Amino acid sequence: MQEDLRWLGLTWEEPMVTQSTRIPLYRAALARLHAAGLIFPCNRSRRDVLSAAGAPHEADDDDEPLYPAHFRPAAGEALPPLTDPIRTNWRLRVPDGASLGFTDGHVGRQEAVAGRDFGDFLVWRKDDLPSYQLACVVDDSDMRITEVVRGADLIRSTFRQLLLYRALGLNAPAFYHCPLVTDDQGVRLAKRHDALSLRALRGSGRTAGEIIGGWKTSDQSV
Numbered sequence: 001m002q003e004d005l006r007w008l009g010l011t012w013e014e015p016m017v018t019q020s021t022r023i024p025l026y027r028a029a030l031a032r033l034h035a036a037g038l039i040f041p042c043n044r045s046r047r048d049v050l051s052a053a054g055a056p057h058e059a060d061d062d063d064e065p066l067y068p069a070h071f072r073p074a075a076g077e078a079l080p081p082l083t084d085p086i087r088t089n090w091r092l093r094v095p096d097g098a099s100l101g102f103t104d105g106h107v108g109r110q111e112a113v114a115g116r117d118f119g120d121f122l123v124w125r126k127d128d129l130p131s132y133q134l135a136c137v138v139d140d141s142d143m144r145i146t147e148v149v150r151g152a153d154l155i156r157s158t159f160r161q162l163l164l165y166r167a168l169g170l171n172a173p174a175f176y177h178c179p180l181v182t183d184d185q186g187v188r189l190a191k192r193h194d195a196l197s198l199r200a201l202r203g204s205g206r207t208a209g210e211i212i213g214g215w216k217t218s219d220q221s222v
Contacts, residue, residue: 004198008208017143019135026130029138029168030123033092034082038167039123040073041080042089063156067091067119085128091120092163100159105176107152112159121160133157137164145173152177153188 002016033039052068072093082090096115103109112118122131130138136157140148155177165172180188189196201211 004202007202008198008211014143017139019130019139022135022139022142023130025138025142026124026134029134030090030130031082033123033167034079034090036167037079039079039090039092040077040120042071042091042120042122044071044089064118064121067121069096069115069119072120086124087126087128089122089126090124092123092160092167093120094118094160094163100162102158102162102172102175104155105147105174106179107155107177110155110158112156114159114163118156118159123164133160133164137161137168137170140173141165141168141170147174147176149176149178151180153180 049065094114098114101111123134182188
């Protein structure tokens with residue numbers, strides 16, 4: 001990946017960060033959420049959630065389906081301790097009805113309601129790894145990131161992360177969500193669709209200049 005990015009002409013000043021070396025930081029954040037009673041263990045599968053009454057069966061594969069409130073343990077119920085290793089999923093209990101909002105640098109004001117637009121979400125997985133949401137919040141805060149730039153498909157994730165910033169007493173960065181890169185048919189490039197990678201483009205004889213030039217002339221360029 002680093003080789004392909006350098007071939008494209010991208011460079012970076014900060015050292016590369018490997019999340020697998022930062023597990024203690026994520027565990028410390030999880031322990032804080034546990035001590036505050038903001039998370040709960042969950043043995044429900046994604047299929048369980050999708051098949052539950054009221055769950056959106058057409059949920060986007062890239063996003064978590066809305067977690068049914070009746071799957072939660074009762075409010076105030078004693079939590080089991082965090083094990084080591086962790087062998088169950090842990091979710092953040094969202095404050096139902098709470099309004100959240102932020103002003104995005106590209107798409108403007110964004111708003112959502114917890115419990116309606118998104119539900120209780122994973123913060124730790126049963127394979128003993130942090131969720132994307134928790135790892136992002138801990139990493140960006142620890143590295144003092146002031147602006148996060150990423151694809152527009154992650155706007156909903158931003159609301160989840162705002163709840164984590166609040167729960168952990170951290171300052172949230174600014175956000176800029178870019179349009180997604182698409183193919184000639186308007187379908188977004190994604191690994192599961194065997195979309196073209198930089199490595200594949202290199203192998204086909206394309207140059208870095210051709211690729212960057214195509215982005216600059218595209219209606220989807222930013």
